[in-house]
Amino acid sequence: MSPRLATSVGDFALLNPIICGSGEPVLTESGIRAALSAGAAGVIAKSVNERPEAAAQLDRADYTRADSQGRAVAWDRPGSSLFCRSGLQQRAVEDWFAAIARIDREVAAEQRFVAASLVLGSHEGAVQIATIACKAGLRVFELNIGAPHASEAKPGAIVLETEPARVQALVAAVRLATEGMQLWVKLTGLSTNLPALAVAAKQGGADAVVMMGRFMGMIPDIDTFAPVLGTSGAYSGPWALPIVCRFLALSRRAVGKDFALLGTNGVRDGADVARMGLAGASAVEALSAVMLEGFSALTRICDELGALLEARDVTFAELIGRAADRLEGYGEQPVNPGRWQDFVPVATRRELANVP
Numbered sequence: 113m114s115p116r117l118a119t120s121v122g123d124f125a126l127l128n129p130i131i132c133g134s135g136e137p138v139l140t141e142s143g144i145r146a147a148l149s150a151g152a153a154g155v156i157a158k159s160v161n162e163r164p165e166a167a168a169q170l171d172r173a174d175y176t177r178a179d180s181q182g183r184a185v186a187w188d189r190p191g192s193s194l195f196c197r198s199g200l201q202q203r204a205v206e207d208w209f210a211a212i213a214r215i216d217r218e219v220a221a222e223q224r225f226v227a228a229s230l231v232l233g234s235h236e237g238a239v240q241i242a243t244i245a246c247k248a249g250l251r252v253f254e255l256n257i258g259a260p261h262a263s264e265a266k267p268g269a270i271v272l273e274t275e276p277a278r279v280q281a282l283v284a285a286v287r288l289a290t291e292g293m294q295l296w297v298k299l300t301g302l303s304t305n306l307p308a309l310a311v312a313a314k315q316g317g318a319d320a321v322v323m324m325g326r327f328m329g330m331i332p333d334i335d336t337f338a339p340v341l342g343t344s345g346a347y348s349g350p351w352a353l354p355i356v357c358r359f360l361a362l363s364r365r366a367v368g369k370d371f372a373l374l375g376t377n378g379v380r381d382g383a384d385v386a387r388m389g390l391a392g393a394s395a396v397e398a399l400s401a402v403m404l405e406g407f408s409a410l411t412r413i414c415d416e417l418g419a420l421l422e423a424r425d426v427t428f429a430e431l432i433g434r435a436a437d438r439l440e441g442y443g444e445q446p447v448n449p450g451r452w453q454d455f456v457p458v459a460t461r462r463e464l465a466n467v468p
C-alpha cells in the first residue's frame with residue numbers, strides 16, 4: 113500500500129484514510145475480516161445498543177438503490193444512492209465486542225483497527241455499553257448520537273441528540289467509561305448546528321467527530337402510488353458529499369485544526385476521499401460503496417486514492433484541510449456585475465442593452 117496514504121486521527125495512526133463504515137456488511141466477523149483484507153485501515157463494526165426494539169428492527173429492514181435523479185431502481189440496476197431502513201446488531205453485546213476485540217488485536221500492529229459502535233438509546237445505556245467495550249480491550253469506541261432512524265423506529269429505541277449541552281454531558285460521561293480508548297462521536301445529518309455539536313463533543317472529551325449521518329427521505333412510486341419500501345428511509349448518495357464537505361470545513365473552523373474530523377456520507381471513489389480530506393477529514397467511513405459493489409470497493413478506493421496522490425506528488429496528510437482553510441465568504445469575492453446574465457435564457461436578457 114502506498115506510504116502516501118498514511119494518516120492519523122489525532123494521535124491514532126492509520127495505514128490509510130479508508131475505514132469501512134458501520135452497517136450490515138460488517139454485521140459478522142467474516143464481513144469485518146473481508147473489509148480488512150480488502151485494504152480498509154479500519155472497520156466500524158455494526159452498531160449495538162441496549163434496546164431490544166432497536167435490534168428487533170433489523171428483522172424489518174429493507175433496502176433499495178436510487179439513481180442520480182433520486183428514483184428508486186431495482187437492486188441490480190445502476191444507481192449509486194441507497195435508500196433503506198436498518199436495525200441494530202442482534203448478538204449479545206459482550207459476545208459481539210469479545211469477537212471484534214479479537215480481530216482488533218490481530219490487526220493492531222498493522223495500524224488497522226476494529227471499533228465498537230453504539231447507536232444511542234439512552235445516556236445510561238451508552239455508558240454501560242462503553243464500559244463493556246473498554247473491558248473487552250477494544251481501542252476505538254464510536255458513539256453515534258445521530259442515527260437517522262430515530263423518528264421512525266419504536267419510541268426510545270434510537271435517540272437523536274442535537275442540543276450541544278446534552279451532547280457535551282453525554283460525551284463526558286462516556287469519556288469516563290472509555291479511559292485510554294479513542295472516543296469518536298458521530299453526528300447527525302438531520303441538524304444544521306454541526307459546528308456547535310462538534311465543539312460540544314470536543315469539550316466533552318471526544319478524540320474526534322465523524323460527520324455526517326444520512327438524511328431521511330420518502331420516495332413515492334408512480335406505479336403503485338405508495339411510498340417505496342412502505343416507509344420513510346435513510347437516504348445517502350454521492351450528492352451528499354458537498355454538503356458533508358461544507359460542514360467539515362465549518363466545523364474545522366469551530367474546533368480548530370488540531371482536533372480530528374472524519375467524513376462519512378457520499379464517498380464512492382478515491383477522489384471523494386481526497387475531497388473529504390481537503391475539507392478537513394483525517395479519514396473517511398464508506399459503507400454504501402461496499403453494499404453496492406462488494407468489499408472490493410474498498411480496494412478500488414484505496415488504489416484510486418493512491419494513484420491520485422502519486423499524480424499530484426502529495427501525501428494524504430498534506431491534503432487535510434487545504435480547501436477548508438481557503439474557504440471564503442461571499443463578501444470577499446470580486447465584484448462582477450452582469451455575471452448572472454450568462455446563466456439565464458436569452459429571453460430574460462432581451463430588454464437589456466446591447467442584446468440582440
Ligand SMILES: Cc1cc2nc3c(=O)[nH]c(=O)nc-3n(C[C@H](O)[C@H](O)[C@H](O)COP(=O)(O)O)c2cc1C
Pocket residue numbers: 133134135136158159194196198199200229231256298325326348349376377378379397398399400401403
Ligand atoms: C444499510 C446501512 C446500515 C447502516 N447501519 C449503521 C449502523 O448500524 N451504525 C452507524 O453508525 N451507521 C450505520 N450506517 C451509516 C454508515 O455507516 C455510513 O455512515 C453512511 O451510510 C454514509 O456513508 P456512505 O455514503 O458511504 O454509505 C448504515 C448505513 C447503511 C446504508
